[in-house]
Amino acid sequence: MASDEYRGARKWSRNRQAIAIVVWISFLTGAIGTMLFFAFFDPVDLTGIFDPDLEVSRDAGYAAGFFFFWVLAAVSSALTAWLVRTAPKRDAKKQQ
Amino acid sequence: MSNKTTSTPAEVMPVYQSAEKIYPREMAGRYATFSRWSTVVLLGLFYLVPWLQYDDRQAVLFDLPARKFYLLGLTLWPQDFPFLALLLIIAAISLFFFTALLGRVWCGFACPQTVWTEAFIWMEQWTEGTRSQRMKLDKAPMSWNKFRRKFSKQFLWITFSLWTGYTFVGYFTPIREYGVELVNFQVGGWALFWTLFYGFATYGNAGYMREQVCKYMCPYARFQSAMFDRDTLIISYDESRGEPRGSRKRGVDYQARGLGDCIDCTLCVQVCPTGIDIRDGLQYECIACGACVDACNSVMDKMNYPRGLVRYTTEHAVTGEKTRIIRPRVIVYASLLTILVGSLVTAVALRTPVILDVLRDRNALYRELPSDLIENTYTIKLINQSNETREFVLTVDGLPGLELAGIPETILVEGGGVKSIPVRARMPRSEIRGSREIAFKATATDNPDVSRVAESRFVGPIG
Numbered sequence: 001m002a003s004d005e006y007r008g009a010r011k012w013s014r015n016r017q018a019i020a021i022v023v024w025i026s027f028l029t030g031a032i033g034t035m036l037f038f039a040f041f042d043p044v045d046l047t048g049i050f051d052p053d054l055e056v057s058r059d060a061g062y063a064a065g066f067f068f069f070w071v072l073a074a075v076s077s078a079l080t081a082w083l084v085r086t087a088p089k090r091d092a093k094k095q096q
Numbered sequence: 097m098s099n100k101t102t103s104t105p106a107e108v109m110p111v112y113q114s115a116e117k118i119y120p121r122e123m124a125g126r127y128a129t130f131s132r133w134s135t136v137v138l139l140g141l142f143y144l145v146p147w148l149q150y151d152d153r154q155a156v157l158f159d160l161p162a163r164k165f166y167l168l169g170l171t172l173w174p175q176d177f178p179f180l181a182l183l184l185i186i187a188a189i190s191l192f193f194f195t196a197l198l199g200r201v202w203c204g205f206a207c208p209q210t211v212w213t214e215a216f217i218w219m220e221q222w223t224e225g226t227r228s229q230r231m232k233l234d235k236a237p238m239s240w241n242k243f244r245r246k247f248s249k250q251f252l253w254i255t256f257s258l259w260t261g262y263t264f265v266g267y268f269t270p271i272r273e274y275g276v277e278l279v280n281f282q283v284g285g286w287a288l289f290w291t292l293f294y295g296f297a298t299y300g301n302a303g304y305m306r307e308q309v310c311k312y313m314c315p316y317a318r319f320q321s322a323m324f325d326r327d328t329l330i331i332s333y334d335e336s337r338g339e340p341r342g343s344r345k346r347g348v349d350y351q352a353r354g355l356g357d358c359i360d361c362t363l364c365v366q367v368c369p370t371g372i373d374i375r376d377g378l379q380y381e382c383i384a385c386g387a388c389v390d391a392c393n394s395v396m397d398k399m400n401y402p403r404g405l406v407r408y409t410t411e412h413a414v415t416g417e418k419t420r421i422i423r424p425r426v427i428v429y430a431s432l433l434t435i436l437v438g439s440l441v442t443a444v445a446l447r448t449p450v451i452l453d454v455l456r457d458r459n460a461l462y463r464e465l466p467s468d469l470i471e472n473t474y475t476i477k478l479i480n481q482s483n484e485t486r487e488f489v490l491t492v493d494g495l496p497g498l499e500l501a502g503i504p505e506t507i508l509v510e511g512g513g514v515k516s517i518p519v520r521a522r523m524p525r526s527e528i529r530g531s532r533e534i535a536f537k538a539t540a541t542d543n544p545d546v547s548r549v550a551e552s553r554f555v556g557p558i559g
Contacts, residue, residue, distance in 0.1 A: 012308060012312055017312045020305075020312055021312065021313055024309075024313045035180075038174075039174050039180070040174070040177070042174070057286075058160070058161050058163070059160075059161060059284065059285075059286035059287070062160060063286050063289070063290075
């Protein structure tokens with residue numbers, strides 16, 4: 001139990017690093033996106049554009065917006081990280 | 097930087113292996129004291145500020161549910177967003193400025209990650225004891241003592257995290273009302289969700305991830321070196337004085353034996369929260385907390401050597417050159433800061449107390465009335481940015497014979513309120529052809545200086 005408890009403080013594996021970076025950076029980007037978006041749009045004004053019967057409170061609107069931006073940024077970050085990591089290695093011989 | 101010793105400390109004494117859990121050793125000293133004070137003051141502010149009242153309401157409240165920000169006497173609305181953007185830019189440039197001058201003081205003493213980690217380490221020390229006690233406790237099999245200590249730690253951590261989450265939400269929703277709702281189990285779902293979310297993030301970040309966040313996840317940690325130059329304050333090991341390092345008995349003439357001042361006790365490594373060896377030179381993992389400086393100074397005192405083998409200094413100072421505080425980089429950051437702060441203050445001071453928005457009805461271009469009049473309809477939005485209730489008179493200007501119809505003589509808007517009203521403007525048909533610019537004006541009845549003009553268009557028949 002004790003060893004599990006402290007896993008977070010150990011040196012991280014590459015996968016763990018990648019996941020942490022993707023989650024955290026997309027969180028920051030998502031937060032900025034949410035701030036910008038809702039500075040100009042009130043969630044209450046936006047309700048009903050998808051479904052006229054749908055009524056969403058401001059709190060729920062903010063939360064939905066934030067998670068939308070977070071997931072969107074996470075998809076972008078994850079794909080970027082994955083492509084960078086799986087890119088074909090340059091042939092060392094050709095370089096010379 | 098090269099290691100001049102034949103044996104690295106890790107071989108001599110495997111006190112630290114990067115793959116293992118880091119147990120930062122507690123160390124008294126100047127920087128530890130400074131860090132303690134900075135934690136107390138910054139966390140104190142965080143937990144206290146939402147409870148401050150100003151004019152019978154919360155002094156600092158980013159009221160998201162109501163879309164209003166209260167900052168002492170100032171009330172900001174969504175349309176004031178540029179202020180917030182400017183404030184964030186100012187914060188970023190201040191960070192650059194202080195980094196260029198003082199190195200990573202932000203990381204070592206002010207970053208929320210550092211500050212909360214420090215608080216969590218205190219709780220760990222109260223319940224589980226010192227570094228060696230903690231290491232022994234983790235190795236020991238489960239016992240009543242171990243359970244009791246671990247349980248107390250978790251209890252403190254979780255309580256503190258939940259209170260942190262509650263305080264955080266208290267910046268965005270009135271904290272007193274929210275507290276009452278919490279006690280009565282009447283909390284709306286989202287407030288509770290964000291409380292738990294932030295609480296959990298605090299628990300994970302400060303309790304477990306700690307400096308790993310700085311090492312692996314922080315973008316600033318990676319690019320801060322761009323702000324560094326040879327006059328920036330950094331934590332530095334004086335290699336010319338310390339090397340060759342090696343253990344020796346106290347009182348031995350080590351210089352005769354060809355040794356430097358470093359006794360290779362590895363205390364500087366043991367206290368490092370990111371687990372680096374500062375003697376290998378400046379590394380991006382170093383958050384400039386000064387723990388190794390405190391550690392080394394205590395050893396130098398014991399050995400009767402002068403302090404400062406590891407110290408806060410500049411690269412220029414280490415190589416015996418002069419450190420320049422005022423230099424182009426610093427001047428550029430400082431002037432940018434002055435300009436931005438100046439414009440923010442001016443902009444806030446010149447903020448108009450009333451905002452008028454006019455939206456033309458898009459459904460109909462115009463309407464012909466029987467009495468040879470042309471009518472356009474608009475929706476006007478009147479925002480009273482002041483805190484007192486005001487009455488406004490709405491007028492329109494720009495075309496001959498243009499007048500408003502069917503609006504009240506004065507429009508009452510409460511402090512911080514928004515009024516949206518449909519407005520009809522008419523004018524004789526003979527005077528209008530095509531689309532023309534007109535101007536609406538709202539003027540406060542109590543003070544003619546409080547007014548705002550908004551432009552729109554009036555459309556008539558083309559032929």
